[in-house]
Amino acid sequence: MSNELIINSTPKGDRIALLQDKRIVEYHLEESEPHFSVGDIYLGTVKKMVTGLNAAFIDIGYEKDAFLHYHDLGQNINSLNKFTKDVIAKRQQNGRLDNFKLEAEIDKLGKIEKVLGKNSPILVQVVKEPISTKGPRLSCDISIAGRYLVLVPFSNGVNISKKITAKAERQRLQRLMSSVKPANFGVIVRTVAEGKDVEELERDLKDSLAKWELGVKNLLDAKPRDKVIGEMSRATSMLRDLLNENFDSVIVDTPELFQEAKNYVHNIAPDKEKIVKLHAGKTKAFEQFGIEKQLKMLFGRSVSLPGGGYLIIEHTEALHVIDVNSGNKSNTEEDQEATALSVNREAAKEIARQLRLRDMGGIIVIDFIDMKKAENKKLIQDIMKEEMRTDRSKYTILPLTKFGLMQITRQRVRPEMNVQTQETCPTCGGTGKISASIVVSDVIEHNLEHIIIKQNEKKPTILLHPFLHAYFTKGFPSLRMKWYFKYKTWVNLIEDTSLGVTEFKFHNKYGEEIELNG
Template sequence: MKCIVVHRTLKETFISVVENDRLVEVFIEPVDNQSIVGNVYAGVVENVLPGMQAAFVDIGLEKNAYLYIEDIVSKAVLSEVREKDTKLNIQDYIKQGQPLMVQIKKAPVDKKGARVTLDITLPGRYLVVMPHNEYIGISKRITNPEERERLRRLAEEMLHDGRGIVIRTVAENIEEEKLRKDYDKLNDVWEEIQAGYQKNKGQKSLIRGDVDFATRVFRDVIKQDVDRITVMHKETFHVLKDYIERFIPEARGKIFYMEPGTFHEFDVLEMLRKALKRKAWLDNGGYLIIDKTEALTVIDVNTGKYTGKKDLEETAYNTNLLAAKEVARQIRLRNMGGIIVVDFIDMKKEEHRFNLVKLLEEETAKDSMKVQVMGITKLGLVELTRKKAKRSLSSLLEKTCPICQGKGKVLAEENILRLIAYRAIEVASTLASSTIYIRMSPSVYEYLMHHEPDYFDLLEKQYDKKIVIQKDKTLAYDEFYVDGEK
């Protein structure tokens, strides 16, 4: 059974994907810091850097955006340049003071501005339209030759004016009418963008923002194989319900609104705590040890308490099969990116080694990000690569430990406050008491007082409860107490 849980707290929207009572994927976005990736802006070239083959573009944000040469020319031109082994000169394409329409490709990070592109892409439920790129692409996950040919013919019929199209995985076996409607809607969006740009040409301003976070996740990640969608925020519920009515009508009976305070129904918080631990247990008593370094992520497979019933080969094989499934889940859940090396338990039989790699490929195919399994070495090492598209779960929720000076990690104060808020909502929703008492460690208390003094104000207003916050020196750094009684 596959369930989606959408929860919005005082500070962020939190979307969890639960499969067979196991958390497999998490999406988090702060309410007051929504992603700008996908937004389209009118901008002006501030200066051109021939030595870097890049330019700075002022789009009205705090920092100028970066525009690289490969984000200016089309894929066809880039391909031709590579074939002829020639070089491009950015000064042949843009000049200082030139007005441009650009789209955010990568969000600003630290002191670096956003990365932008001239190759605008407009994602829909089933299709992605590229107004400036004459190209037809079909998701590699659609493997049926007849279906690929059907979709290609349809794309050729729909395209005009030098536009391109990418057909997404969820378009497989979808009727032509729905695909055409999606395409027509995206064309309408493009017309609106062009009109907006003409009005703002030469200025530095937002022309069109992407859809809200929850809708974006459903559009880009969630497929039709969902059994239940639970939303614990009324406004978000109505937005998603409207989206499902228009794009996934077969799922209209699967979305439900649930009052806040029942988040524990899926025990997602406990699953999230486990997802941040170094050790992940297997069902047979074996376990994984997961270590992240600057260069790669290493996962070590151990038999642990499992001793098997026959011989060492069977014990290793059975543990490795369980580990392959758990490795695929942990990669999605923790949002690992880049190079991943898994040290499976040594096996002698070639058949066992083949089956292990095949299972790992099948399990990682469920991932919305592209995962490539490189094969297994004689020592039982399997190398994988996974596309980096967003921050890892650890980087979102943890910080370097001030106690061990970076040798380990703990939850950041703001995320301990998040857990406290979840618990406070449960208490406020279920207890009749007019006062909620919260005790927390000195470190978290000092953080609250200095950085988030009004953190619980909205909760007080929403539930008409008085919240009393106390510093408790007896509590460990990440411990807290929330109840309707002292």
């Protein structure tokens, strides 16, 4: 299975698409304005204690105070609070903990007012981004994620991922990490560490320790609401979590992002550095790889299945509902049970992809087509489990009920990803009435003549809808060829499916947009 990461920089932020065998399976938009990302660590202030919820609201600079529950304090909150106060008071100048005396762990069933005081400083980590009307969700169980390991300050345990099942390998990793980790730091060994040698694991541990040291240095002079440790960008964090021998290419379309990705891959896997490439084509990266078209097809209310069936995806405040329909598949199988099984198999695979693609979370209820045989119901559940195996979010899948309903819970730590798939007509603005659309070709030719003759532009480029592109380039001689003979300069035409059928843009030979009058 081939894996490709395509990163497109836009004025609103970076768009990131993960492709598996050319099909998009994950899509993220990393906004350019300040954002509270999962993994960021802030110096917050306790604003309000809510005894009834056994929780507190913390000010970290978001418009709504962030939420911190007692169960998210972590057992070593007293050690963290003592360390934070020591660093702020300059009694502790670095992040080393070998001479730091850990405080007693808190009671798992205790009360938050016994641990925190109003207006006191507190070091917190974002575990869930602001979603809908809610502020960020926080934890004081601080951790620094690396490629193979997760570093946990104020702890001494070594925990191995449950997905590493070989007893000998678990013992090897346990012995290895126990011998190399510093005092008063715990380590969680990630699944990808299986089979890795000591040099790679030790280098990853040192990188995480350096990140912690830098955070403590920032904390020395930090003010309330300051970010102390920032999670890496969404693109590089995906590389950290996903990069393996099956990764074919990482394609970015700006020199700055290219350098960032190349440097990161060089640090974590020097042999993979050559897979990072700068997109140099005249066509946009998302356009060239067919991502724009896939996004429009995959984020609608209705999603087609390869065999003729389709899904209807509805979103409510409480849960997500997915209805599976057979469509024109009904007459292609020998009986109703076979038809239902065939459509449900395709639906299970597509639903697993949709959950990851849209980052749907909370409760998801799927109404599969009714099947009578118990083995068929079990098969659909097994397919869903297998397809969701690569999902990085925590999830639970329940068996189909007697009504053919499957219930899934999936952890949501970021706002759900949505792409606008319905467009307002660019000409009528949604009124339903337009002037004759055929005149758009005349408007383009009029503007072209003005730009070349009056403004003396050479080799202009026109971005336009594929319909218009075909109109100007098909046939012999094509209209574009006639322009060449008329104006003695070549006009470059580029298809752009993000434009409406009557929209177009002119660029000069340097790629700058040309302002048009009227």
